[in-house]
Amino acid sequence: MTGRVAPLALSLLAVTAWAVSLGVLSGRPELFAVVLPIVLVLATVARRAPLPAYSIAHEISSDRVFEGGAVTVTVTVAARSPIALIELLGPLPPGSAVLAGSHRAVMTLEAGRTARWSYEVRFPRRGAHDLGAIAVRVRDRFGLRTWERRHVDAKPLRVYPWIAPLRSLPRPVHAQASVGDYVSSALGEGIEPGDIRQFAPGDRIRQVNWRASLRLGQLYVTQQHRERNADVVLMLDTLAEVGAPAQTTLDLSVRAAASLAAAYLARKDRVGLISYGGVMNWVRPGSGRVQYERLADALLRADVVFTYVAKDLLRVPPRVLSPQALVIAITPLLDRRFAKAVLDLAARGFDLVVLVVSPVEVTRATLAPSLLSELACRLWTLERRSELGELRRHGLPVLEWRPPEPLEATLVGARRRRVRLANAG
Amino acid sequence: MMRLLAAASAVALFVLLRLTTPAPAVTVAGLVGLLLTAAAIAALWPWLATAAACVFLAGYAAALWIEGAPVNVVPALGFGLALLLLLEAVDLAGRGHGATVDAGVVRSALGRWIGLGAGVLVAAMPAMALATLLAPALPAVASPLLAAAGALGSVLVLAALLRRAR
Numbered sequence: 330m331t332g333r334v335a336p337l338a339l340s341l342l343a344v345t346a347w348a349v350s351l352g353v354l355s356g357r358p359e360l361f362a363v364v365l366p367i368v369l370v371l372a373t374v375a376r377r378a379p380l381p382a383y384s385i386a387h388e389i390s391s392d393r394v395f396e397g398g399a400v401t402v403t404v405t406v407a408a409r410s411p412i413a414l415i416e417l418l419g420p421l422p423p424g425s426a427v428l429a430g431s432h433r434a435v436m437t438l439e440a441g442r443t444a445r446w447s448y449e450v451r452f453p454r455r456g457a458h459d460l461g462a463i464a465v466r467v468r469d470r471f472g473l474r475t476w477e478r479r480h481v482d483a484k485p486l487r488v489y490p491w492i493a494p495l496r497s498l499p500r501p502v503h504a505q506a507s508v509g510d511y512v513s514s515a516l517g518e519g520i521e522p523g524d525i526r527q528f529a530p531g532d533r534i535r536q537v538n539w540r541a542s543l544r545l546g547q548l549y550v551t552q553q554h555r556e557r558n559a560d561v562v563l564m565l566d567t568l569a570e571v572g573a574p575a576q577t578t579l580d581l582s583v584r585a586a587a588s589l590a591a592a593y594l595a596r597k598d599r600v601g602l603i604s605y606g607g608v609m610n611w612v613r614p615g616s617g618r619v620q621y622e623r624l625a626d627a628l629l630r631a632d633v634v635f636t637y638v639a640k641d642l643l644r645v646p647p648r649v650l651s652p653q654a655l656v657i658a659i660t661p662l663l664d665r666r667f668a669k670a671v672l673d674l675a676a677r678g679f680d681l682v683v684l685v686v687s688p689v690e691v692t693r694a695t696l697a698p699s700l701l702s703e704l705a706c707r708l709w710t711l712e713r714r715s716e717l718g719e720l721r722r723h724g725l726p727v728l729e730w731r732p733p734e735p736l737e738a739t740l741v742g743a744r745r746r747r748v749r750l751a752n753a754g
Numbered sequence: 755m756m757r758l759l760a761a762a763s764a765v766a767l768f769v770l771l772r773l774t775t776p777a778p779a780v781t782v783a784g785l786v787g788l789l790l791t792a793a794a795i796a797a798l799w800p801w802l803a804t805a806a807a808c809v810f811l812a813g814y815a816a817a818l819w820i821e822g823a824p825v826n827v828v829p830a831l832g833f834g835l836a837l838l839l840l841l842e843a844v845d846l847a848g849r850g851h852g853a854t855v856d857a858g859v860v861r862s863a864l865g866r867w868i869g870l871g872a873g874v875l876v877a878a879m880p881a882m883a884l885a886t887l888l889a890p891a892l893p894a895v896a897s898p899l900l901a902a903a904g905a906l907g908s909v910l911v912l913a914a915l916l917r918r919a920r
Contacts, residue, residue: 334916337845340804342912344837347808349905351815358885359818359830361905363811365881366834366874368912375915413866414859416849433853437862446854470866472845 331477338374338473341367370471381467382409383438385480387419389460392484396455396491396575396584399428403447404463408438414472417446418464420484424454424574452488454575455583455629460484489625490580490587497740498592499726501559501655502680507616510596511557519553526552560601560614560651561593563624564674566660566667567606570633572691578661581686581732583628585659588736590624601649602627605642605670607634611649639666642673655680661688662716675725683720684739687731689713755860756847757795760803763839764791767810770833774817783813794844798851803844807837831878835871842867 345364352360383406390401402419419432430448438444452458461483467476501511516523525538528548541549563586570579586602593600594616601614602624612627614620642650650656656679658671675681689710696702720727730739764787771784790806793799814833846863892900 335845336800337841338916340800340841340845341838342909342916343804344807344811344841345912346909348811349909351811353902353905355815355819356901357815357818358825359827359833360811360815362827362830362878363814363834363837365831365878366838366870368908369874369877370838370870371912371915375918413862414846414849416853431852431854434856435850435853435859436856437858444856448854472842 332380333475333477334374335468335473335475337471338371341371341473345371371473373469373471374473379410381412381415381476383407383412383415383467384409385417385463385465387463387480387482387484389484389486391486393487393489394452395489397451397453398488399449399451400460400486401447401449402432402460403445404434405443405445406436406438407443408440411440412438412467413470414468416466416468418466419448420458420460420462421450422452422456422458422460424456425450425452425458427451452486454580455488455490457626457629458486458488460486487626487629490584490628492591493584493588493736495588495592495737495740497737498589498596499655499657499682499728499740501561501598503559503653503655507558507597507599510598511559513555513557515555515557516552517555519556521554521556523552523554525549558596558598558616560599560654561589562601562603562614562650562654562656563589564603564605564656564658564671565628565631566658566662566664567604567608567631567633568636568664568667570661571663571688573695576691576694576732578663578686578688578691579631579633581691581730582659582661583631585684585686585730585736587625587628589657589659590628591621594618594621600624601654603642603645603650604631605640605667607636607638609640609644611645613649614651614654639669642670650679652677652679655682657681658683659686660684661686661691662713663688668716668720671720671725672723675723681725683725683727685717685727685729687713687729690731690733756843756850756863760791760795760840760843760847763836763843764788764806764810766836767833767840770829770836771810771813771817774814774829775821777817777820780813780817780820783809783816787813791840791844795847798844798848800841800845800848803841807841810837827878827882831874835867835874838870839867 345367348360348364352358385404385406387402387404394400404417404419406415406417415436415438417434421427421432428449428451432448432450434446436444461481463480465478465480468474525541526549528537528550532550536550538549538551565582565586567579570577572578590600597616599614599616600620602612604610604627610627612623615623656674658681660667660683662668662685671681671683689706693706717727717729728739730736768784768788771780787806787809790802790809794802794806850859
């Protein structure tokens with residue numbers, strides 16, 4: 330606990346000095362009487378006051394929320410000795426906003442009394458925060474001395490990116506060995522009818538195709554297509570971003586990645602993630618709810634780290650970026666290095682879809698409407714159309730998402746006509 | 755609430771100035787003090803309140819000097835209490851600005867100030883009696899020097915106290 334003299338004491342001392350100076354100059358004793366109350370108050374500093382005794386506990390209503398969600402912080406102060414004035418500054422991470430109440434509180438406590446104070450904080454943007462630190466300042470009777478300390482009790486909070494429900498998803502070309510929702514070209518156990526062949530020992534009776542058997546005079550069985558899952562790798566561009574906080578191209582890309590991850594995982598696919606930027610991170614493909622937690626953890630920490638160095642995707646281990654995987658590159662295409670990396674992947678034969686988050690719309694939303702800004706946006710759109718055309722000329726499927734239009738609307742137009750998947754497993 | 759108290763104390767200081775003397779120069783000083791207090795309350799900047807207190811003090815000194823009336827300690831004590839209330843109220847208003855303020859804070863502050871007022875009155879009686887006893891014993895020539903030395907000494911003692919408390 331750090332003790333110090335408050336600025337009020339210096340202010341009172343200055344007024345005292347001024348008053349006695351005026352008293353001496355004017356020769357009026359009343360001016361000495363004027364400072365008597367101030368001197369009496371200042372003299373209380375000489376008294377050796379005991380350190381204020383109190384305890385603080387705080388809790389948060391939830392340790393994980395989605396973007397736009399709110400958390401209630403409740404702080405309880407118990408005084409063991411009288412406290413003339415206690416100031417509390419609760420945690421308020423950058424980018425968050427107080428929804429109800431205030432994150433600052435001022436109270437007076439008698440010995441043995443407990444006070445509770447709470448406020449609600451809204452988190453408009455993804456991130457990992459710690460709501461564990463409360464700054465405490467206790468003041469003496471006349472506010473001349475203060476004691477400060479930080480109460481720290483770790484309260485981690487994760488704000489996950491908002492997920493849009495998606496029904497239309499880019500279909501992968503290659504299937505994997507595990508059971509999933511895609512009808513594979515390989516025959517085996519499944520629901521989707523495939524070819525018919527002559528009955529062989531070991532075939533089950535329920536597989537017999539009675540209609541064909543009666544027509545051909547021999548027993549025939551129906552074979553089914555296997556239903557398999559696929560590997561999907563989401564490649565997130567973290568090289569550059571534009572836009573207002575909570576609505577930057579990176580925020581939108583992260584929301585798109587989270588939505589795609591949730592949708593593919595719901596289809597029993599294995600989903601991985603590569604953050605391609607100043608710092609390159611990746612999450613190995615996996616499936617299930619735990620995998621979503623892993624992906625969301627990686628996504629909520631995704632941030633732009635400036636670099637002059639172009640990272641090589643050859644550094645990514647094959648178990649993360651499998652040649653059989655569908656790679657969905659999510660990018661605003663603001664940095665040419667990402668387009669080059671995507672073209673490299675395409676040249677290496679990866680099944681690739683490029684989802685472009687339009688920075689034009691994001692930037693337009695931050696600008697005041699004017700003829701000049703509108704003209705600039707239109708020119709930029711033309712320039713970007715040529716860039717996207719260049720990618721398309723390389724045979725890459727490019728989807729342009731123009732927020733605030735829903736992501737689903739962009740993906741619907743991109744459903745690829747692939748009924749049977751090549752089997753890799 | 756604290757802002758209201760600060761404004762009330764500034765008005766009380768202005769009224770005390772006007773009651774001491776209706777001289778235009780003093781009224782102007784009082785108005786400047788009121789303006790500075792209004793700025794301090796709006797900006798919640800305590801140093802503006804300190805400046806306002808200094809202006810009020812200068813006005814009070816000028817009023818006493820212009821009038822040249824016999825010594826009367828009671829209004830001076832009231833003036834001092836109002837000055838203290840002004841400074842403390844602006845400081846407390848700044849602390850509570852934008853914060854959840856417990857109802858007990860204002861209640862306990864008011865109680866403290868009322869107690870202080872009573873304490874000051876009690877302390878002033880023996881101080882005045884002592885001053886009345888000592889005054890004839892002091893040589894008239896040395897009085898200004900003694901007053902200056904006493905003033906300087908008391909300010910230095912207070913400064914030393916604050917320094918030690920750091």
